[in-house]
Amino acid sequence: MKSQIHLIRHGITEGNQRRLYYGAADIPLAEEGVQRLKELVKEGIYPQAEEGDFYTSGLRRTEQTLALIYGEREHETIPQLREMEFGDFEMKSYEDLKEVPEYVEWISDKSGNAASPGGESIAGFSTRISEGLRILRGKHQLKELSVRHSGKEAVSVVVCHGGTIASIMEECFPGRREHFFKWIPDPGHGYTLNLEKSDIVTYEIF
Template identity: 70%
Template sequence: MKSQIHLIRHGITEGNQRRLYYGAADIPLAKEGERMLKELVAEHIYPEAEGSDFYTTGLIRTEQTLTLIYGEKEHSVIEELREMNFGQFEMKSYQELKEVPAYIEWAGDKTGTFASPDGESIVEFRKRIENGFDILMGRHRLKELSVRHSGKDAFSTVVCHGGTIASIMEFYFPGKREHFYKWIPDPGHGFTLDVKAGDVLNYGEF
């Protein structure tokens, strides 16, 4: 039996185009994001969806991405897998923030424990993602058990965020890449995790 979890980053948004800090902001895909996803679908880069359980984080950009890739699919929401909340820095650029004392202090933090005003710290973010992935893995494990004797495969497909995916990948494959940011896939791309009985074994990219 094949057992896989597909992690897909949502398509391009205004936040990506303008290089803004955003995670909690519920913004839609940009027109470019919609166009690019349609092109990627035409290139057949996405994992098979037959029999998959589908998930989003409930934010509009993940909902739109799921629909553009796989059509209208019944799915569940795991809010714990949302992108980092940047608090008062949301929807602002480096140029807008570079002289703000709170931003300077936050950006210079090497411990990961300093939260942006009204936002969350890196440590808090990673713990939330760990909890969210535990929820997902628990549901996927039930999927594995439900198809174990049927000869079918177990697939779970999650449309989420770049920071979310990087956090998951760095947790399971420490030292494989030199920096957290090297794990962030391009918009519309992601990773397939091969799993067995709740363990992540290896990965592939798409």
């Protein structure tokens, strides 16, 4: 059986506009983000998902993005798919932090094990996203079972975050990109994961 999981990054926020570190901060979409999503909907870039199951990370920017793209939909939240938490660095920019010793130490770490004060390490974030992906795939498999004899394709739509999507793609397609950050889609864009017999085999960009 073939099926699809669509991963969509939320629209533009103040955090994107001001180039801030933000993950746990529950900020809404900026007006620019709302307008850009409406434009992308008109361009028809989003996969059809009339019979799909819908998920968000539970943060406002993902809830708003889902509603703008697909309308008000019943959906579940998967908190494990939230963005990386930056602790004391939340809603601050490089310029705000560049002379803070804890920040300098954090960005200089190459092991992935250093955490921002009150926040997550890269390793801890990756572990959490792996758990979120496991939960998502389990729910998607239930969808596959529910449509097995209907002739329809199982579809799941997940609205989450840039770092979350990059971590998922890096796990599913190791070695396909040179660097984690190259997997991060633009706001409002994302990837379609194509599955065969519940295994993720290829992807498409939208």
